[in-house]
Amino acid sequence: MSQAAQRTLKFEIFRYNPEDPASKPHMQAFELQETPFMSLFIALNKLREEQDPTLQFDFVCRSAVCGSCGMMVNGRPALACKTLTSQLERTIRLHPLPAFRLVGDLAVDTGSWFRGMTERVQGWIEAKAPFDPDAVEERMDDEVARAIYERERCIECGCCVASCAVANTRPAFVAPAGLNRIARFMMDPRDRRKTGDWFEVFASDEGVFGCLGLMACQDVCPKELPLREVYAYLRRKSLTGILSRRAKPAT
Amino acid sequence: MIGAGLAGERCAIEAAAAGHSVLILSLVPPRRSHSCAAQGGMQAALGNCAKAEGDSPDVHFLDTVRGSDWGADQEVARIFADTAPLAVRELAHFGVPWTRLRPGINRYHIKGEQVDVDEPTDKAGLIMHRDFGGTAKWRACYAAAGTGHATLYAVDSQVVRLGIDVLDRMEAIALVHDGERCHGAVVRCLRTGRLETILARATVIATGGYGRIYGGYTSNAVINEGMGAVLALDTGIVPLGNMEAVQFHPTGLWPAGILVTEGCRGDGGYLLNAAGERFLVALEPEKQELASRDVVSRHMMNEILAGRGVDSPNGPHLWLDLRHLGEEHLTTRLREIYEICHDFLGIKPWEDLVPVRPTQHYSMGGVRVNKDGQAYGLAGLFAVGEAACWDMHGFNRLGGNSLAETIVAGRIVGARIADFVTRAGPGPDAALGSAELKAQEQRLRDLAQRPAGGRSLYQLRDEMGEIMMNRLGVFRTGEEIEAAVRDLKRLLQEAGSIGLRATAPGPNPELTYALRLPGMLRLALVTAEGALARRESRGAHHRIDYPQRNDAEWLNRTLARWLPGAEGPRLSYEPVGLLDLPPGHRGYGASGYVDLDVSLEAYNQRVAAAQSAEGCLETAEPVGSSLRPGAWRGAFSAPN
Numbered sequence: 001m002s003q004a005a006q007r008t009l010k011f012e013i014f015r016y017n018p019e020d021p022a023s024k025p026h027m028q029a030f031e032l033q034e035t036p037f038m039s040l041f042i043a044l045n046k047l048r049e050e051q052d053p054t055l056q057f058d059f060v061c062r063s064a065v066c067g068s069c070g071m072m073v074n075g076r077p078a079l080a081c082k083t084l085t086s087q088l089e090r091t092i093r094l095h096p097l098p099a100f101r102l103v104g105d106l107a108v109d110t111g112s113w114f115r116g117m118t119e120r121v122q123g124w125i126e127a128k129a130p131f132d133p134d135a136v137e138e139r140m141d142d143e144v145a146r147a148i149y150e151r152e153r154c155i156e157c158g159c160c161v162a163s164c165a166v167a168n169t170r171p172a173f174v175a176p177a178g179l180n181r182i183a184r185f186m187m188d189p190r191d192r193r194k195t196g197d198w199f200e201v202f203a204s205d206e207g208v209f210g211c212l213g214l215m216a217c218q219d220v221c222p223k224e225l226p227l228r229e230v231y232a233y234l235r236r237k238s239l240t241g242i243l244s245r246r247a248k249p250a251t
Numbered sequence: 252m253i254g255a256g257l258a259g260e261r262c263a264i265e266a267a268a269a270g271h272s273v274l275i276l277s278l279v280p281p282r283r284s285h286s287c288a289a290q291g292g293m294q295a296a297l298g299n300c301a302k303a304e305g306d307s308p309d310v311h312f313l314d315t316v317r318g319s320d321w322g323a324d325q326e327v328a329r330i331f332a333d334t335a336p337l338a339v340r341e342l343a344h345f346g347v348p349w350t351r352l353r354p355g356i357n358r359y360h361i362k363g364e365q366v367d368v369d370e371p372t373d374k375a376g377l378i379m380h381r382d383f384g385g386t387a388k389w390r391a392c393y394a395a396a397g398t399g400h401a402t403l404y405a406v407d408s409q410v411v412r413l414g415i416d417v418l419d420r421m422e423a424i425a426l427v428h429d430g431e432r433c434h435g436a437v438v439r440c441l442r443t444g445r446l447e448t449i450l451a452r453a454t455v456i457a458t459g460g461y462g463r464i465y466g467g468y469t470s471n472a473v474i475n476e477g478m479g480a481v482l483a484l485d486t487g488i489v490p491l492g493n494m495e496a497v498q499f500h501p502t503g504l505w506p507a508g509i510l511v512t513e514g515c516r517g518d519g520g521y522l523l524n525a526a527g528e529r530f531l532v533a534l535e536p537e538k539q540e541l542a543s544r545d546v547v548s549r550h551m552m553n554e555i556l557a558g559r560g561v562d563s564p565n566g567p568h569l570w571l572d573l574r575h576l577g578e579e580h581l582t583t584r585l586r587e588i589y590e591i592c593h594d595f596l597g598i599k600p601w602e603d604l605v606p607v608r609p610t611q612h613y614s615m616g617g618v619r620v621n622k623d624g625q626a627y628g629l630a631g632l633f634a635v636g637e638a639a640c641w642d643m644h645g646f647n648r649l650g651g652n653s654l655a656e657t658i659v660a661g662r663i664v665g666a667r668i669a670d671f672v673t674r675a676g677p678g679p680d681a682a683l684g685s686a687e688l689k690a691q692e693q694r695l696r697d698l699a700q701r702p703a704g705g706r707s708l709y710q711l712r713d714e715m716g717e718i719m720m721n722r723l724g725v726f727r728t729g730e731e732i733e734a735a736v737r738d739l740k741r742l743l744q745e746a747g748s749i750g751l752r753a754t755a756p757g758p759n760p761e762l763t764y765a766l767r768l769p770g771m772l773r774l775a776l777v778t779a780e781g782a783l784a785r786r787e788s789r790g791a792h793h794r795i796d797y798p799q800r801n802d803a804e805w806l807n808r809t810l811a812r813w814l815p816g817a818e819g820p821r822l823s824y825e826p827v828g829l830l831d832l833p834p835g836h837r838g839y840g841a842s843g844y845v846d847l848d849v850s851l852e853a854y855n856q857r858v859a860a861a862q863s864a865e866g867c868l869e870t871a872e873p874v875g876s877s878l879r880p881g882a883w884r885g886a887f888s889a890p891n
Binding site for chain 1: 279281282284287343349350352353375376377378379395397405408409411417419420442443444472473474507590752753755758759761
């Protein structure tokens, strides 16, 4: 697993500090000696600690589970912590994720976006009954649990949102992560909502019919979520919803 | 609420459900909190699967106290074990996709053998369990190897549903208090750099552990810098408990330190030395790979020190062998482990061995609180989760017990906070708040005015990490710890004179770190001084020069306070709590120990008064009321 001759990496990093009136958006160049198994987590910390103490970026778990470090790496959204420099050319261009409010340099405000999305799609279990502390848990087939878990694996890093042409031009679009979240709760037998209850949120241009089908989201998802399946599932569900509405007598 | 991980959020839900106004502050968006990184499981004695038959909260209580090497408060361990099943079922209600029991023949790997087990049809679809270290029964409830992620998302979704306000990118830098009561905190916004005071009738520290005092030698996230413990320590009133009790997880990915869950060994994974031998079979015939973490970590380090580790450019390591578990199992029930192996090593764990070595993992120590979660000495201040020393873990936490603690303690402490706020007299004192705000603004100005030069903050941090890992690691000696104390004191002094290179307005990451580092160094010193004074070996605290557990002299809890202007902590001790299960052999690890030299009755008689003298506030129900003495008798005789 050793690596051949170590390179001198060239970084071009987007810089802008909205809190500093003197700061203007620009690209800044850095050079850094590559080391074995160097990730962008290691590289960016080295740059901040040794070259420019003002550099802003976000890392938390550094093991690709917390979703903090999404950024544009050579124009493509990725988790910086699991991006190894050995996978990249010598010149590495880093930008903050688009579609989110900038905090500074490479740090963006994904937290507010995802909280807003969760509120809009009501991304929680609407329980059928209050919790009964004396009852045994409701049974669930393990295959169903596994299928829910598959949707639950989204880490809200925002890479899909950043990659989505619709989300970048139409802020009301719930975006791939939002659609996945709807599907996750829709398929959960513990949730009392029926397909029709979700209809307004997902069966519109702000929901699954806003999707142009470019599928960059699935290509960039660091957790390799099967988003294509999610959209197919939601389209099927919305068709059922439309048909059931048509079947209703006019009022 | 300072901190938005599982403990903080579960606590907030309880207080909000009681009708109180709750504000959560967090360094990061809640779902990025380090709770999300917990992998393998959450312990709760539901007793659903075949290998969990006969399990009960009594057995869970016994395992927890034995695991703690008798350092735990047994009443807290009892409250915990009794409440865990309820808390886990409530999580199912919140939407956690727990792995479920599949009836009929299931193939498992147990102690090196492939075993077919017939899972009962009448339990089909109930929450499944997996085996973990130091437990007599399969008890860990899990959602693949993303239990923390699934749980945190479910709990945070309830926070959103209830409309509880969360301010992320906010850091508490000092508590507002009058010496008897806490009135809130001064916080710094990590978006703008501005300070403000947040007044509260009750303030809760839920900031997680302090693993980052071990520099990069930890599985912890970069935000686990112990700043909640520092807030308490800086009052000079609230003590930190058992800070020398630091857990090393046997399987940190080498050299990155990323956690590889105990569930790997629970599901049948082996540890191998360079010769490919399962060295733990001979060393721990009963539990093998599944002895408690402190015991397995020591055996691993001994194996490495004896030259039987695998050489690598980063130093020697051992192997975790998961190949026999197969691709199907590793991409479903241990999916996150496959992802880590793929992302960070480029290997397939069903084909390749995984390089591992013990790494700092969990902080048993923390803000000392009573069984209601109230901090010693300061009314209106609470602590919960890993940030607290509640103290159900004593000197060694069992795998899966911390995730369960966050939920159980969150529920219980949240309800106590709600009661406290309802009963509390006049609201917080705004004048005190502005005075503390001024003091903190002055602190920032002083920092900004220091001339730049000398070593960087980050060089000091790296040296601290080396000191902690090399001298306060898995094995400790008096001589090494004395050297560590000397060096840490020097670093603390140096940190006090370091100037900033960056002056730009805004969040300024260098200033953020400059505010944290001296606090981290104080925590490191408290850890070192506690370890130096404790002349015995108990759980994760192992002194080569005092290798035995000594219940006659050390069946107690270290309390550390840092008085204003002092150069180091002042240590005192209190009894661990009421004893129900008498100290004895844990069933794994070393069998010798020095016995208690008084009767249990005599020991227990001292507890209430001694703890009260240390600042323990009165609890809602009397000390001991939840203990159910002797209930464990007959439940179970010896670890299987």
